[in-house]
Amino acid sequence: MDSQPQQTILIADDEPLARQRIRRLLEDLPGYRVCGEATDGHDTLHKIAELEPDILLLDIRMPGMDGMQAAGQISQLDNPPAVIFCTAYDHFAIQAFDVQASGYLLKPVRKEALAQTLARAGRTNRVQCRSLAGQTGQGAGQLAVRTHRGTELIDLDTILYCEADQKYVTLHHTRGETLCDYTLKELEQAYPQQLLRIHRNTLVGVRFIRGLQRTFDGRHLLSLKETESLLTVSRRHAPHVRQWLEQR
Secondary structure, three states: OOOOOOEEEEEEOOOHHHHHHHHHHHHOOOOEEEEEEEOOHHHHHHHHHHHOOOEEEEOOOOOOOOHHHHHHHHOOOOOOOEEEEEEOOOOOHHHHHHOOOOEEEEOOOOHHHHHHHHHHOOOOOHHHHHHHHOOOOOOOOEEEEEEOOEEEEEEHHHEEEEEEEOOEEEEEEOOEEEEEOOOHHHHHHHOOOOEEEEEOOEEEEHHHEEEEEEOOOOOEEEEEOOOOOEEEEOOOOHHHHHHHHHOO
């Protein structure tokens, strides 16, 4: 019995018939499983954050955020899916290299070409990473955030801390800052392994925690890697933070 895990595939195309045809082709190819479908660039980014596919079959001409714009966002992730463009236009091929695409297929996509391109997708994808790392649980994944620039994908492993200010939360990450409409409670409940509560207004990315300091007046401050910022730890949360550090 083959113990190799199936690679999961997300199909992104605004045309239902095109998605159906790709799905039928994939049904005849062993080792692959369709985990979802997306209809435009924004939907694609949200589905990547939700489903964490190994491979993305991506159309280019889509309404709103097109496939090339979505691929540009995806290429910035630490652990992106392999991107294979499926398009009716051949003049985007050079741009596809700029966003680190693993393949470029012209419609109508043929099964043989699809199989060869999937096999050649040389990027180390999530299935291979899990195989190398062993059973270490789910990967950190990504957070899809809708901003004034559109949908932005942020690797959870890049988040230094999350800071609440009135109605909004600012995500401070290694690429900058992003304002989002998630609440701290939603983030804390969704990602308990990645984010630690240190204050009613602050969550911290655990992989960046350096140490806990106590000031002369009895306050607790948390130091982080990759930033000079010292974050206030509330009296209520200090014992839990101290316990977390002792267990590491």
